[in-house]
Amino acid sequence: FHEIAYYDLPVIIDHILNATHHKSLFYVGHSQGTTLLFILASMKPEYNYKVRVSVALAPSAYLTHLRGWFNTSMVDMWKQLEPLIRPNELHEVFPHNQLYGSLAQIFCNDYSPLQHICVQIFHFLAGGPSENQFNKTLIPVILYNTPAGSSVKQLTHYMQIHIS
Structure with a gap:
């Protein structure tokens, strides 16, 4: 940072x-x-x-309060992934993928019977507010832009903050 x-x-x-x-x-x-x-x-x-x-x-100084599978499991996964990433000079992780966004727009829109499942998947991965506080119509937009990509250095720094 x-x-x-x-x-x-x-x-x-x-x-x-x-x-x-x-x-x-x-x-x-x-x-x-x-x-x-x-x-x-x-x-x-x-x-x-x-x-x-x-x-x-939502200032990010302390990350111990984060919920969701991604936030709670990422530290353990990162400890295993980092030694593989560094020698291969990989600089970007979780790059944007338009396929995910297109699928989200089809299956997670307001008219889809699968929207509830999309919301559940999002909450499982990312945590966040309870369902009754979440605007479900935003799911296609959020998933269209997620993941957006990050640098290995930024992710490493976040993991260091999370661990400390």
Whole structure:
């Protein structure tokens, strides 16, 4: 996260401020996006003046509260996968796959009798709010964009946070 927060986020903020001719902006971060701003604010305090208001949605600092099979089993799986991934110089994990998205749009839409099963699968894998708090019409959109891909370094860092 350090590199993204230190190098990438300042460039993004400066680009937005230059394009809009404003001196500060409103920042809305979710999960890792919140952590990035926290890191940037501590490492480059001059950016504190460039962010007028920050909204931190689901900050990812402690991961022990996560539910779902993926979140609870990933640490054990990662301990077995990491030694295989590193020597082969694999840099991306869980890349986006349009086939999954297309299947989700067919089988998980509001008119599908299988939508309930899609919701159950999603909750089993990812955890999340209880079914009565979850907007089922979003399942095709969520599954169309999931997985979205990640770098091995980011996943390694998340696993280190989860373990600690």
